[in-house]
Amino acid sequence: MPAVVAVVLAAAAAPAFAVDDPPTVSADDALVSLEVLGTHSSGQFDESAAEIIAFDPGTDRAYVVNANSGRLDVLDAADPTAPTLEADPTAPTLETSISASGTASGDGSTVPDGAVANSVAVRGDGLVVVAVESDVKTDAGWLVLVDGTTLERLGAVRVGSQPDMVILTPDGSRAVVANEGEPSDDFSVDPEGSVSVVALPSVAAVPAQTAVATATFHAFEDGGSSTLPDGVRVFGPEVNVDFPVSANLEPEYIALDEAGTTGYVTLQENNAFAVVNLATATVSDLLPLGAKDHSVAGQGLDPSDRDDGVEIGTWPVLGLYMPDTIHSYFTAGDTFLVTANEGDAREWGDYEEPVRVKDLGDDDIPPMCADNPARGLEDNSAFGHLNVTTASGLSSRSGPWGIAPTRSSGSSGSAVSRCSTSRFRLTRLS
Numbered sequence: 065m066p067a068v069v070a071v072v073l074a075a076a077a078a079p080a081f082a083v084d085d086p087p088t089v090s091a092d093d094a095l096v097s098l099e100v101l102g103t104h105s106s107g108q109f110d111e112s113a114a115e116i117i118a119f120d121p122g123t124d125r126a127y128v129v130n131a132n133s134g135r136l137d138v139l140d141a142a143d144p145t146a147p148t149l150e151a152d153p154t155a156p157t158l159e160t161s162i163s164a165s166g167t168a169s170g171d172g173s174t175v176p177d178g179a180v181a182n183s184v185a186v187r188g189d190g191l192v193v194v195a196v197e198s199d200v201k202t203d204a205g206w207l208v209l210v211d212g213t214t215l216e217r218l219g220a221v222r223v224g225s226q227p228d229m230v231i232l233t234p235d236g237s238r239a240v241v242a243n244e245g246e247p248s249d250d251f252s253v254d255p256e257g258s259v260s261v262v263a264l265p266s267v268a269a270v271p272a273q274t275a276v277a278t279a280t281f282h283a284f285e286d287g288g289s290s291t292l293p294d295g296v297r298v299f300g301p302e303v304n305v306d307f308p309v310s311a312n313l314e315p316e317y318i319a320l321d322e323a324g325t326t327g328y329v330t331l332q333e334n335n336a337f338a339v340v341n342l343a344t345a346t347v348s349d350l351l352p353l354g355a356k357d358h359s360v361a362g363q364g365l366d367p368s369d370r371d372d373g374v375e376i377g378t379w380p381v382l383g384l385y386m387p388d389t390i391h392s393y394f395t396a397g398d399t400f401l402v403t404a405n406e407g408d409a410r411e412w413g414d415y416e417e418p419v420r421v422k423d424l425g426d427d428d429i430p431p432m433c434a435d436n437p438a439r440g441l442e443d444n445s446a447f448g449h450l451n452v453t454t455a456s457g458l459s460s461r462s463g464p465w466g467i468a469p470t471r472s473s474g475s476s477g478s479a480v481s482r483c484s485t486s487r488f489r490l491t492r493l494s
Contacts, residue, residue, distance in 0.1 A: 102146050102147060103147075104128075104139055104147040111131075112131035113133070114130065114137075115128075115129045116182070117184075118186045119141065119186070120192075120212050122188070122189075126138075126139040126141045127139075127184045127192060128184075129183060129184055129194075131181075133161065134178070134180040135161045135181060136163075136164075136192075136210075138161065138162065138215065149161075160215060162194075162215065162217070164196045164208045164220070167208050167219060167220045168219055168220065169206055169219065169220040169273070170219065170221045170222070170271070170273030171221070176198070176199050178199030179197060179198055179206070180196065181194050181197075182195045182226075182227060182229070183195040183229045183230045185230050185239070187232055188236055189212075189236070189267070189268055190211065191210075191268040192211075193209055193232065193239050194209075194230070195207060195227035195229060195230040196227065198225075201226050201246065202225055202226070202245075202248050203225065203255075204222050204223065204224060205224065205226060205243070206220040206221065206223060206227070207223050207230065207239060207262055208220045209270045209271075211268050212268070213268075220270065221262060221271055221272075223276060223278070224245065224256070224257075224260055224278060225244070225245040225255035225256065225258075226255070227243050227244075228242050228243070228317075229318055233324030233342070235324060237263065237264060238261055238324070238342060239264055240261055240262075240318050240327050241260040241262065242315035242329055243257060243259065243315060244257060244314045244316060245314055245315075246314060246412075247311075247412045247413075248412070250412070250413045251301055251303060252303065252413070253303065254301075254303035254311040254312075255304070257281065257313045257331075258278050258280050258281070258315065259278070259279040259327065259347070260278045260279075260345075261277045261278070261340075262276050263275040263277075277345035279340050279346050280310055282307060283346075284310075285309045285310065292350065293336075293351070294352065295335070295336070295352030295354060296335070296352045297335050297336070299312070300312065301413075301415055313334055313336075313350075314332065315330070315331060316332040317329070317387075317388060317390050318390070321394075321399050322392075322394045324342070325343060328390060328401055329390075330389075330403065331350075332386050332388055332406070332408050333386060333408055333409075333410055335352060335353050335354075335384045335385060336350055336351055336352045337351040337390075338351075339351065353387070355384055356382065356383040357382055358379050358381050359380050359381070359437075361378060364376045364378045364379065365379065365381075367446070367450045368445060368446060368447055370448075370449050379438075379447055380438045380441075381438065381447065383407075384456070385403070385407075386406065386407045386408050387405045388404050388406035389403065390403045409451065410455075416454075417453055417455050418453060418454070419451070419454050420448060420450065421448050421449070421450050422444065424442070424452075429454070
């Protein structure tokens with residue numbers, strides 16, 4: 065059996081391992097195995113202090129996004145059993161942690177104090193690219209470039225709002241950035257989501273601002289050149305009146321095809337993929353992911369965390385996939401996409417998308433229809449504690465209305481139907 069060796073980074077106080085006996089789950093016929101060789105402890109617990117990692121085999125350095133400090137920690141991983149923070153080459157008594165603050169950008173701006181590193185990738189020649197969110201998260205962010213040999217900041221270019229993930233094409237010629245564009249905490253500002261494609265120099269250097277092209281979703285606006293497909297969830301308050309669809313679509317993570325010419329981008333809350341042509345920096349398609357019917361045998365779930373046990377079964381509820389991370393692999397000429405379907409919900413300002421099943425019918429929330437097969441299962445021991453969405457299949461109208469067909473209906477944001485059939489289902493936030 066071939067072995068895959070992993071160096072695990074974790075925020076836990078331990079000399080060599082995150083825990084003495086890490087739990088593992090592996091299929092009996094698994095073709096690979098994982099072995100923990102060593103860990104690095106940041107000394108911070110429950111603070112997102114080790115979130116994203118990129119390894120450079122040329123220097124044996126591991127670059128770790130520290131979301132708590134907003135910086136990029138640099139680890140010496142030459143000894144994988146004992147990765148340690150590298151000493152600062154300009155001050156050996158200090159540990160190396162790179163801040164983007166103060167970096168000059170090609171558009172004339174400067175990365176401000178309070179800017180946050182969100183993602184990192186490393187090219188074969190050691191060029192390090194870091195996606196940096198502005199101190200005001202709804203403002204445009206930056207791609208900051210670092211020389212992996214000297215750890216010198218080379219400069220930056222401006223990208224879209226809240227750059228959340230960066231990936232490099234296989235040949236290293238482009239950096240592709242998912243600009244998530246989440247609303248402000250009070251939902252008074254909602255910037256556009258977008259994908260930036262940055263042409264990189266062939267050597268470790270900063271590109272010009274003109275090397276940045278941005279794929280927008282303008283074509284899918286009302287009256288645009290492309291039709292917003294049914295099933296792409298666009299919902300919630302309409303804050304950005306100029307580009308409401310573009311503001312609603314939030315790129316999260318990117319995978320590439322084998323040639324590095326097409327990007328597949330998860331739109332998590334929208335329960336969809338965007339397909340991006342990297343050569344032209346345009347969105348060529350939106351692909352809704354639909355829902356999983358948990359009432360079908362073999363697609364069950366355990367909907368309750370209040371019954372003191374594990375009880376997988378079929379239930380009259382649909383699950384939205386809402387993927388976060390996505391990766392690609394290739395075999396026999398085909399591209400396969402693998403997603404981590406985290407599930408999420410929009411909760412900004414006074415807007416709250418999710419509601420517990422047990423609370424349907426309370427506080428002006430419409431109830432379930434009388435003939436909904438989920439009626440009578442609202443107790444916490446069943447699935448009363450399950451979160452379901454109020455944006456896909458729920459109407460706030462008075463009268464004989466309630467939980468409606470469980471498919472979202474594209475740009476309208478909700479599907480409303482009269483209570484007349486037992487085909488109605490709840491839609492859960494997976």
